[in-house]
Amino acid sequence: MRRLLLLLAAVLPIAAQAQALELVPTTLNLPGAQGRSELWLHNPGPGHWRGQVQIWAWDQQPGAEHLQRSAQVLASPTLLDLPAGARQRVWLLPASSAPVAAEQAFRIILAPAEPAMPRYSLPLFRSEPVGPTPPCLRAELVVNGSQFMLRLFNGGTGHARMSDLAYEAAGGHRSLLLPGLAGYVLAARQRQWQLPPRADGYAGGRFHARLQDGTEVILAAQTPAIAASQPSGL
Structure with a gap:
């Protein structure tokens, strides 16, 4: 029993640090030229989450998903520090005002500063205000x-x-x-x-x-x- 209690004492602090964030929305849409989108993060606690926002271009090839770091979308802020109970808004904006010919797909990665922290990946789609045609x-x-x-x-x-x-x-x-x-x-x-x-x-x-x-x-x-x-x- 004592050994079990010692094991639980060692595991519980790690579990507390790996507290999940609440993200709204979970799918993001960004208008093509002058638009912007916002992502809200909430850390309900009890752990402290630190990390950064990364933008990855997302593509699909037969049998594989491809991600590549991209500068086509900007995030502000890029560094995150959320103690328990904190809320944070992240703005997502296009890097260029050039029109978008077709829908572009990205992945917003919330990369933790520590391996024990959870990692998040959210889809973001950028298109012109007219919008893309429905899937066929x-x-x-x-x-x-x-x-x-x-x-x-x-x-x-x-x-x-x-x-x-x-x-x-x-x-x-x-x-x-x-x-x-x-x-x-x-x-x-x-x-x-x-x-x-x-x-x-x-x-x-x-x-x-x-x-x-x-x-x-x-x-x-x-x-x-x-x-x-x-x-x-x-």
Whole structure:
């Protein structure tokens, strides 16, 4: 018992330091030329959170997400020091007044000063005031041996925020595959998800998902594509 109490005493201070911040909003939108957006941070305590705001350009390539430090969006302040109970507003502004031809995607990273502190990543989308066109999604089922993947292509000029991804079998029975947020498909990009195995091989059915505006989309996958075999070796 004494050993257990000593262990808890050693763990609890670390847990207190790793107090999570409250962030509002969790998805940011920035008008193209003269607009600005604000992010509010609240530290409910009891720990103290210190860190910095980093701006990363966000891109998607087949099978991978890419982040690269960017100077296209400015944050003020960039250094954060939030004791317990403190609130902080961070302004996000475009670095240039040049018009934006297509929606740009970024990740706002709140990087902690200490490894024990939690790290945060929030999406930010920058577009002209007119706004991008709605997502235009096309689905493809990819088969690699016994492994199945759902690949989505977004032909719109705006991102798609996918949640509650489900599969409806040919007989009408629906199975929830990914409850909650499944992820994003950026404008003119593609993303894929690994699917659990099914005895019917997902033949004759269709997929459902909910977009950021609450509408449900039906994703009728094309004829399964055979994935290229991976090269051998380590």
